[in-house]
Amino acid sequence: MLEKTVVTVNSTGRQSASFVRVASAVGWRVRAQVRSREGLVADELAGLPNVEIVEGSLEEEGIIEYLFKDIQVAFINTTPWGDEVAMGCALADAAKRAGVEHYIYSSMPDHSRYEGRGWKALPLWVQKAKVEQHIRRIGLPATFIYTGIYNNNFTSLPYPLFRMELQDDGSFVWQAPFHPDDPLPWLDAEHDVGPTVLQVSKSGPEAWVGQRITLAFERLTPRQLCARFSRGVSRPVVYRHGPIEISVSTPAGYREHLEVLEETLGRQRAPYFGPDLEYPKEARSIWEGYRGIEEYAREVFPVEESANGMTWMDEREEDSTATTLAETPVDTPGTRTPSGARTPSRHPEGDEYFLGSC
DSSP states (O other): OOOOEEEESSTTSHHHHHHHHHHHHTTOEEEEEESOSOSHHHHHHHTSTTEEEEESOTTSTTHHHHHTTTOSEEEEOOOOSSOHHHHHHHHHHHHHHHTOSEEEEEEOOOGGGSTTSOOOOOHHHHHHHHHHHHHHHHTOOEEEEEEOEEGGGOBSSSOSSSBEEEOTTSOEEEEESSOTTSOEEEEOHHHHHHHHHHHHHHHOHHHHTTOEEEEOSEEEOHHHHHHHHHHHHTSOEEEEEOOOOOOSOOOHHHHHHHHHHIIIIIISOOOTTOSSOOOSHHHHHHOSOOOOHHHHHHHTHHHHHHHTTOOGGGSOOOSOOOOOTTTOOBSOOOOOSOTTOOOOSSOTTGGGGGGSOO
16 A cells, blocks of 8 residues: 555544544554644554644644645544634645645535525534535545544433433433434444545545545434444433433534524434435445444443443443334433433543534
């Protein structure tokens, strides 16, 4: 395999860190921008072979120009720290000036562009859509990936939308506004973004320039998701169709995003990626070794829960036989007080928890 030099930004996030790990493992040189060297992920990336850590804000003078110097491939996932559109455009412009051969941008759909539907644009997604428009306009040789819902979003902590709420009987309840029978795209961002982007990079811009890739490996309704999650954790997991509950401090931008999501994807039942993009065949054709939600629930979810101070996985399980798909109920009332839960000071993924695909 030809050695390449690649660049990532916001490199401690799930998507970028996944790519840094894989690119380093195959011998590519990686220039990884981080806001701070502090933290477990930053420490890990700094210890990988072939990885150069660039610490600092993307708004610092000269840092963007340096990032793209002598770079062949860029994997860019912008975040709403500051003006995301302005920053995304500045990154693309710098890559264009530097002659980057293949620019892979993590974008998201703008639901408001479908006339006659009455769908609103999700605030955190439309910023990425605007950056994508700019990238296309300047003629940068680019590919756009659209990520599904992260398996890694689930937590028993009291965060909104993807809380797996632990019940006194040891079961879990997931409450969300998605219709129980509407399919949703699922992705293990930490495990599968890196290998997929690597394969796209190896194929080169000739194969992918201008295309949108739906990065989702499973197409599951909330009922199906809970059935598989249940098998993974060997406990009943119930889906409750209901509004998004916000019980902890939530950034204003993310709160607004959740309100529109509840309307557009919930009550109006708009397709997650819009009506144009299909999944999961495309992603599976690029990367076959993906980690599904059942495997994630069995092997990773308890580890992440333990790292965040939860103890349910250590307690003696009684009558916790996993439910099947047919047995998984919807809208079943349950106890609202989780055993062993605590109010977190921060999510294990840090501030970027609020910047995921949902």
